[in-house]
Amino acid sequence: MNIRLRHDTIVRSLRRTGTSTVDALAQEVGASRRTVLRDICALRDAGFVIHSETGPGGGVQLDPQSVQTTARLNVTEVFALLISVATMRAAQNLPFADLADAGLAKIEKALPSDKVRDLRRFLDCLHVGQLSPLQDISNIGPMDPALLPTFEVAFLEKLYLRFQYTDAKGAQTTREVEPQAMLILPPLWYLVAWDPARKDFRHFRMGRISQPECIPGKTFRHRHVPFEDDVCPLSEMNGPRS
Amino acid sequence: MNIRLRHDTIVRSLRRTGTSTVDALAQEVGASRRTVLRDICALRDAGFVIHSETGPGGGVQLDPQSVQTTARLNVTEVFALLISVATMRAAQNLPFADLADAGLAKIEKALPSDKVRDLRRFLDCLHVGQLSPLQDISNIGPMDPALLPTFEVAFLEKLYLRFQYTDAKGAQTTREVEPQAMLILPPLWYLVAWDPARKDFRHFRMGRISQPECIPGKTFRHRHVPFEDDVCPLSEMNGPRS
DNA sequence: CATATAGTGACAAAATTTGGCACTAATATG
DNA sequence: CATATTAGTGCCAAATTTTGTCACTATATG
Known part of the structure; x- marks a missing residue:
């Protein structure tokens, strides 16, 4: 699957907030929790490093160094x-x-x-x-x-x-x-x-x-x-x- | 629309053959003529320069210099x-x-x-x-x-x-x-x-x-x-x- | 144990893409 | 001029993919 616009929004949000819950992300992005989880999966497949922790106070966290950018070069x-x-x-x-x-x-x-x-x-x-x-x-x-x-x-x-x-x-x-x-x-x-x-x-x-x-x-x-x-x-x- | 795998196949085919008809491309790629035309449209939108000529002996031709590549960099x-x-x-x-x-x-x-x-x-x-x-x-x-x-x-x-x-x-x-x-x-x-x-x-x-x-x-x-x-x-x- | 969180699987609904068709436009050829 | 060949467009139903919902598991905290 391709990294699409919404993925970018997720990445940006994670970069800004540091740590966030999937639910919060879903609300911010305007998609369902399930979809956000699927997107996170896709991002991980693409090489983004996203840590996660279960339990109260947990959430997902993006390793800023793993952020990739797509460039179109001729x-x-x-x-x-x-x-x-x-x-x-x-x-x-x-x-x-x-x-x-x-x-x-x-x-x-x-x-x-x-x-x-x-x-x-x-x-x-x-x-x-x-x-x-x-x-x-x-x-x-x-x-x-x-x-x-x-x-x-x-x-x-x-x-x-x-x-x-x-x-x-x-x-x-x-x-x-x-x-x-x-x-x-x-x-x-x-x-x-x-x-x-x-x-x-x-x-x-x-x-x-x-x-x-x-x-x-x-x-x-x-x-x-x-x-x-x-x-x-x-x-x-x-x-x-x- | 994103440039997807099939687009890449089209580009590669065009780079190899120089000039080709849409029908030939469709057959090679395994998609319908309509879809290939849509893809060509998308490629043009993305900045690829594709010349075309109607009539017998015509076809589509890709300007090799306009070929772009997507790179994922962190x-x-x-x-x-x-x-x-x-x-x-x-x-x-x-x-x-x-x-x-x-x-x-x-x-x-x-x-x-x-x-x-x-x-x-x-x-x-x-x-x-x-x-x-x-x-x-x-x-x-x-x-x-x-x-x-x-x-x-x-x-x-x-x-x-x-x-x-x-x-x-x-x-x-x-x-x-x-x-x-x-x-x-x-x-x-x-x-x-x-x-x-x-x-x-x-x-x-x-x-x-x-x-x-x-x-x-x-x-x-x-x-x-x-x-x-x-x-x-x-x-x-x-x-x-x- | 109750609560909060990540994550998975299944399935129907929603959205998007695809293929087929009819069509227009342009150009070469006889 | 008539015909054949080619690019390109609009429309619609079929096919495919994505999304949302729901039920579920696993783990951590208090």
């Missing part, structure tokens, strides 16, 4: 949160990384089940290299956030990605690739993708990608990306080679 | 995400701060309505000072994340907070205060609170707080915290004074 927003937290975690600069992780795990759980594995793998593939001091990251110019949704759809839906790429020599080509990972080596971002035309993994510098678009209907199966020297030495990634 | 997790993003935003080190903000705005919207204002105000009060390079933040030792849930409940529920405080001279006192804000001046964290016993705002260094606990039932009304010199000059915050 994939882009989930993605942004993921990147925020992943970057933070990689940089190990907050003691809250674990907590944030727990929150993200729940977001993942709420995603269509067949997407979770991909998302998790994507996160695993989101390598954050040695961070420069924050000041350097702030002018991250080369990565245009407006392009993000396209990449994100491609990753989550496993769709081929087509884009214009200008290589280090200025030559422009059209690519159709299987996006595999994003590599963040601040302040530069890279797309790691399998290029079927060249039968090889390639690293594309984000700032050199333009007009990215998903190819509708053309999906691929994820591969594991080996970050090994024979693909492209990471040490060269910040250099002129892309 | 307050601690929301809090952790908030802090992550707030810190990131303050440091302006990611181009995604706005996106993440949008996601958090939705999370806030899903919170019990009477808590949103407080939460927003809390975020406003979450001052992040001049950030040191990340390396310095990583040894943030003085702030014990295990204490976070207590603070967070106190903030969200507007409960008095009782704790042991060891001041700079080593003297230990028990405090009962109204938590007003958290101030982050990496690598140090401060609790800004109104101390009714002293009728004044005080700044408590997080690392000097021990055994914090909410005082159940004892709530306060939020005040605006003036970060002005007459309370405690920010310039002195990193010094011995607390």
